[in-house]
Amino acid sequence: MSDITLKNKELVGWRIASYIFMAIFTLLTVGPLFWLTYSSFKPHADIMQQTFAFPRAFFFGNYTRAWEIGKLGGLILNSIFYSFFGTIITVYLALGAGYGFAKFGYRVSNWFYAFFIMGLLITAHSVLVPLFVMETRLNIDDTRLGVLIPYVGFGLPFMIYLATSYIKGIPSSLEEAALIDGAGYLQIFWRIIRPVCQPVTATMLIFAFLSNWNEFVFVFVLTSRQEIRSLPVGVNAFVGGLSRDFGLLFAALVIATIPMILFYIFFRDQLMKGFAAGSLKE
Amino acid sequence: MTTLGNKRASYALLTLPSVFIYALVIVFPVVFSFVLGFTEWSGFGAPVFTGLSNYRKMLTDLVFLHGLRNNMLIVAVSVFGQIPFGFVLAYIIYRGLVKWGDFFQTMIFLPITVSAIVVAKLWNQFFSPAGMVTAIARILQDDPRFVFAIFEDRALAIVPVLVVILWYYTGIYMVIFLANMQKISPAVIEAAIVDGAKERQILFRVVMPQMTNILFTTAVFAIAGSLKSFDLIFAMTGGGPANYTTVIAIYMYLNTFKYYNYGFGSAVSIMIVILSLGLITLIQSVYRYFEAKYE
Numbered sequence: 001m002s003d004i005t006l007k008n009k010e011l012v013g014w015r016i017a018s019y020i021f022m023a024i025f026t027l028l029t030v031g032p033l034f035w036l037t038y039s040s041f042k043p044h045a046d047i048m049q050q051t052f053a054f055p056r057a058f059f060f061g062n063y064t065r066a067w068e069i070g071k072l073g074g075l076i077l078n079s080i081f082y083s084f085f086g087t088i089i090t091v092y093l094a095l096g097a098g099y100g101f102a103k104f105g106y107r108v109s110n111w112f113y114a115f116f117i118m119g120l121l122i123t124a125h126s127v128l129v130p131l132f133v134m135e136t137r138l139n140i141d142d143t144r145l146g147v148l149i150p151y152v153g154f155g156l157p158f159m160i161y162l163a164t165s166y167i168k169g170i171p172s173s174l175e176e177a178a179l180i181d182g183a184g185y186l187q188i189f190w191r192i193i194r195p196v197c198q199p200v201t202a203t204m205l206i207f208a209f210l211s212n213w214n215e216f217v218f219v220f221v222l223t224s225r226q227e228i229r230s231l232p233v234g235v236n237a238f239v240g241g242l243s244r245d246f247g248l249l250f251a252a253l254v255i256a257t258i259p260m261i262l263f264y265i266f267f268r269d270q271l272m273k274g275f276a277a278g279s280l281k282e
Numbered sequence: 283m284t285t286l287g288n289k290r291a292s293y294a295l296l297t298l299p300s301v302f303i304y305a306l307v308i309v310f311p312v313v314f315s316f317v318l319g320f321t322e323w324s325g326f327g328a329p330v331f332t333g334l335s336n337y338r339k340m341l342t343d344l345v346f347l348h349g350l351r352n353n354m355l356i357v358a359v360s361v362f363g364q365i366p367f368g369f370v371l372a373y374i375i376y377r378g379l380v381k382w383g384d385f386f387q388t389m390i391f392l393p394i395t396v397s398a399i400v401v402a403k404l405w406n407q408f409f410s411p412a413g414m415v416t417a418i419a420r421i422l423q424d425d426p427r428f429v430f431a432i433f434e435d436r437a438l439a440i441v442p443v444l445v446v447i448l449w450y451y452t453g454i455y456m457v458i459f460l461a462n463m464q465k466i467s468p469a470v471i472e473a474a475i476v477d478g479a480k481e482r483q484i485l486f487r488v489v490m491p492q493m494t495n496i497l498f499t500t501a502v503f504a505i506a507g508s509l510k511s512f513d514l515i516f517a518m519t520g521g522g523p524a525n526y527t528t529v530i531a532i533y534m535y536l537n538t539f540k541y542y543n544y545g546f547g548s549a550v551s552i553m554i555v556i557l558s559l560g561l562i563t564l565i566q567s568v569y570r571y572f573e574a575k576y577e
Contacts, residue, residue, distance in 0.1 A: 014481045018379035025371060026389045029449065033392065035414075036404050051417040093300045100297035104289070112301055119308050121558055123510040125531045126551040127311035129318065129544050133325070134311070153307025156300055185292035214397040216513040221539065232399040236517050239403050246407060253400045264395040268388060275394070275454050276461035279499050 033257075040250035047246045062251035066238075070252050074227065075234035076259070081144065082219070082230055083212040086151035090159050091204045093152065098163025099193050103175060113164060119157035124150075124217050135222060142223050147230075150218045155208050162277055166200040167193060206267045207274025213260060231256050312555075319549035324542045336549035346550070349521075349528040352440045356511055356529065357561070359444045360451070360504035365497065367448070368455025373485060375456075376463040387460070391453035401450055402517035409433070409442040433519070439526035443515055450514065451507070455500055462496045463489060498569040505561045509554055530554055 039047050040062055041055040066072065097116075101109040131150060135141035140149075170193070178188050194201075219233045226234070235256045239249055264271065319336055321329035340346050371390060375383035393401065408414040409432065416430040433439045466489065474488050512531040515521065521528035521536065528536075530550060538547030 010480055015379050018374040021370065022374060022380050022386050025367070026386050029393060029453075030389050032404060032408070032449075033396070048412060051414060093303070096296040097300040100293050104293050106293060109297075112297060115309070116300075116304060119304065121506060121555065121562075122308055122312060123512075123531065123551075123554060123558075125510070125512060125534055126315055126555055127308060128535075129538055129548050129551070130311035130314035131307065133314075133544075134306075149303065150307050153303050156304050157308075160300065185289060186295065189292075189296065210395065216397070216399060216517075232397045232513075235397075235403070236399045244412075249403060249407070253403055256400050257396050260395040260397070261392075264392065268391075271395070272391065272457045272461070276458050278503070279458045279462060279496055 036250055037254055040247065040254045042247060044245045044247040047250070059247075062247040063255070066248045066251040066255065069248070070234060070238040071226065072231070072234070072252065072255055075229060075231045076255075078228060079213060079231040079259075082147055082151060082215075083209050086148055086155065086212040087205055087208040089148070090152045090155035090208050091201060094156055094159035094163045094204065095167075095194065095197060095201065096189060097156075097160050098167045099189050101160070101164045102167035102170075103172065103193075113160070116157045116160045119154075120161070124154060128217070128221055132221060142225055142228070144228055146222050147219055147228070150222070151212055151215065154218075155211065158278070159204050159208060162200055162204055162274075163197070166197060170196055203270050203273045203277060206263075206270040207277075210260065210263070210271060210274075213263075315548040315551055318545050319552045321545040322543070323545040325544050329545060332545070336546045337553070339546065340550060340553065345525045345528060346530070346533055348436075348525060349530045349533045352443075352527065353509055353511075353529045353557075355440055355444060356447060356508040357505055359448055360508050361501050363444075363448050364452045364455050365500050365504060367452050368500075369459050369493070369497075371452070371456040372459035372463055373489065376460055376489075377481070377484070387456070390456055393450050394453050398450075398513040399517045401446065402514050405442065405446045405449075406518055433523055433526065436524075436526050439519075439523070443518060443527055446514065446518065447511070455504075458500055458503075459493065459496065462493065466492055494572075495569075498565060501565050502562050505565065506558050509558045509561075530557075 035052075038054055041058045041060070042053075043059055043061065046053070046055070097112075100106075101113045127150075132141065135146045140146040174192055174196070175188055178192055183191070214232060215230070216232045216236070219230045220236070223229055223233075226237075229237070235252055238252055318329060320331060320333060322332050322336075323329035371386075374380055375387055380386065406413075409430065410416075411429045411431055413430070416428065419430055420426055420428050432441060470488060471484060474484055479488070510531065511529060512535070515527060515529055516532055516535070519527040521532040525533075531554065534547050534550035534554070537543045537550060
């Protein structure tokens with residue numbers, strides 16, 4: 001009897017400490033974002049004078065002005081374009097390569113695969129200079145294509161890692177049966193491997209979409225025309241060029257954040273899986 | 283024979299597009315960077331071979347060394363801040379020590395979805411002389427004229443950046459640890475509880491030993507990620523004032539695209555790769571050492 005109460009006492013201590021730790025951590029994490037959101041409905045003067053106060057009345061002026069001055073509509077469309085095509089191309093290329101590397105049994109696959117894995121260590125900055133020079137020579141600098149190609153190239157290593165390790169786990173019997181029935185390899189890829197890969201494909205799509213949406217440096221360095229820049233780059237330029245009006249700035253930041261918050265609400269679990277996937281041993 | 287040809291053609295069709303794009307965007311540029319690193323080149327005319335002089339210049343440049351120091355501080359915050367915090371958060375949720383673990387998890391992971399640019403601009407307001415920290419300090423110190431000016435101190439200017447990095451990325455580590463803890467067989471924990479194990483013992487004797495390799499894996503992630511850090515700091519301070527908050531990636535960016543020293547910039551970017559490979563090798567040998575010692 002006394003043993004059990006002792007144990008409960010110990011556990012109560014753990015629980016109290018845990019609640020305090022969690023509550024503080026969560027408050028510090030969400031607090032700044034919450035403050036940003038409600039402050040964006042206050043005019044600049046109010047943000048400066050009553051830093052913490054809730055808006056007295058919801059002031060939408062920041063939003064309409066930020067939307068117009070920053071041309072945020074166009075930036076959002078560009079971001080959607082880059083993220084959508086960058087993601088689709090990367091994921092399907094990676095699934096194809098993953099099938100090749102995992103199931104064909106060619107020795108060259110090991111080389112290719114090791115090459116791609118090494119790419120995980122390469123930062124975008126290590127290739128900016130040559131990439132910039134190459135794109136200038138090929139006349140694709142400052143074009144949408146010139147942005148999309150590096151997006152795909154840098155997305156591939158991790159996506160190929162995810163695809164290959166998943167496809168390795170698919171039993172070969174499925175494939176062999178189809179081969180005996182006379183199906184070609186490409187048919188097998190499309191009719192068998194692709195559907196079986198649906199769970200990992202979902203994780204890949206969502207993870208790649210988030211990375212592409214938040215990508216900054218390629219668009220920043222490889223483009224100069226406002227019409228083809230993405231949301232993060234546009235917001236960065238917009239904020240830099242503006243007189244310090246925190247109201248406008250906050251409205252622009254909230255607009256830039258909303259799409260991904262919605263995305264997070266719908267795809268939370270897949271997104272977390274993507275982040276954890278690199279560390280899980282199958 | 284036709285099936286064999288078919289197999290090869292299919293293989294090529296499936297893998298070569300990826301290999302080609304990857305070679306074009308990563309492999310070739312890295313080799314190009316490596317070569318350019320031994321030259322002086324402003325983008326026009328032919329590069330002039332200068333041997334190791336770029337590396338010598340870099341290693342004697344006080345700005346580079348300050349950037350390296352800042353990078354190492356970021357590595358330290360990642361390894362000794364994000365990883366332990368992430369671990370504790372994950373453990374609390376995994377063991378169900380709080381109710382609504384799912385809610386807490388969702389909230390703490392939230393910043394990851396926000397773009398680094400947005401995070402940078404938001405926290406800039408906090409740390410600016412007219413920002414949130416000044417406002418809080420004025421209330422706490424009861425001094426309406428106090429101004430928070432940490433950026434004027436060469437040694438401390440990086441601190442706000444470190445705070446933001448801790449705030450921004452800890453959620454990733456929480457999610458990684460949680461996913462790996464959930465792979466521990468529940469029977470092991472139950473057996474420990476039946477045997478009368480205390481929470482402390484479950485943590486240190488049951489869960490922790492199963493997490494050692496993940497701790498090292500995350501350390502590798504943290505190092506690789508820390509040396510890459512650019513977007514956040516670039517949008518927050520641009521490395522300023524007076525290079526106080528610079529990191530190697532920003533140093534490389536400024537030298538290349540502001541001063542047009544393409545050769546020198548390439549040498550710096552190769553240095554980033556060398557440093558991350560070096561640190562990761564170090565971590566791995568430490569891991570092997572411990573593994574050999576305890577098994």
